[in-house]
Amino acid sequence: MQDQQENVSDVLMELNAIIETSTDNIVIADGAGRVLRVSSNCREIYGIEPEELYGKSSQELEEAGVFSPSVTLKVLETKVKEQVIQHTKTDKVVMATGYPVFDEQGRLARVVSYSHDMTEIMSLKKNFEELAEQVKRYESELEELREKETRIPGVVAESPQMKRVITMVQRVAKVDTTVLLLGESGVGKNVIAKAIHRKSARKSQPFIEVNCGAIPEGLLESELFGYTSGSFTGASKGGKPGIIELADKGTLFLDEIGEMPLALQAKLLKVIQEKQITPVGGTRPKKVDFRLIAATNQDLERMVKEGKFRKDLYFRLNVVPIEIAPLRERPQDILPLIRIFLEKFAEAYGLKKRLDESAVHLLLNYKWPGNVREVENVMERLVVTTDEEVISAAHLPETMRTEAEVAEVPIAVGSRKLKDILEEVERRVIMQAYEECRTTHEMAARLGISQPSVVRRLQKYRGREVDEQSE
The missing domain is CATH 1.10.10 (Arc Repressor Mutant, subunit A)
Known part of the structure; x- marks a missing residue:
């Protein structure tokens, strides 16, 4: 008997030690839900002394707002393990887990529940969610700012090809490196060149553009390098500064560089290397400081192999090549361009115009050999020559309708050879x-x-x- 009493005493001591040393609050209730034992840390979680809980029913404690809902009541109802989030009258958030204990007859004899204070964790979770939401807002705002920053007036960049071009423009604009723009006529090389200048540190200085293929060969040298008084018959008295000199401190854009004569290519190479020019008829060089952007619709590498373009000049120009794809290879840009130019010219001429579905279909399926320039010209023509407000396929130029017919009408074979x-x-x-x-x-x-x-x-x-x- 004494040994049994000692064993019971030991078990009670061990049970009490387990309850008191647990980091969770432990509550043991009988089969009716009345509290039998509770750990002393209940005062920290529920704001009540352990003695005030003894003998109280879980229903009574729930109604008093000590905790809600009661995990013990749920276990008594379901007879299985339950877990709930409780709110206490001390404004704490508690996770309570209840376990059923059955006697030898299978009757529910006890409910043991463990409660863990989740207030700090839930507060951190709430703060994290608020911060995450704030980060999303910031990311959205940054994306909007990024899009505004990457937009270039007059340039549509819905296609992956043009988005890459815009990204490259952002990068090269920050430095003075030479850029070579490649692409067919009408793709907008001059627009991209101006964009690079506007986003550069030289934006407040001149942007000088010259089309090397538009000036007669005999005049190109004097136009580029200038001339002194009396250097040739018809020269202006007092001489004239050249285009390169006018670009001092700014940006020089040489369009259609592939059209430049070989003799002038050597002189241009020297200017690029030495950053100084000597006017036609002059002997004293002048210092010039310019950022060079060149453009061409020709294959300069092939021209170098054919001896039509200087190899050393090609390598001087081809520092950062940016290729602008033709419009037929970036169909995502066609409809936005059509809309932009339609609105532009309708507003410019004070007219109200819109395209019907048939016109849009043909315009989207047209190959646009003249690229963006052709889109602009066609839309202006449609705005000013169409009497009706709605522009249909019948109003489109005959070449566009013919191309559609050629693409859609099959060739009859029959017995032909x-x-x-x-x-x-x-x-x-x-x-x-x-x-x-x-x-x-x-x-x-x-x-x-x-x-x-x-x-x-x-x-x-x-x-x-x-x-x-x-x-």
């Missing part, structure tokens, strides 16, 4: 190129054949002589 079928295909291609290109030289470059071959085929399919100079 292959030679006749190929001839019809060639006729369609030649006549389409004729409608889209300004000269036979441009047609030859587009089709990859010689210019005399273009003239012969035009004579064949148009049925009259072709003036090689005017075509």
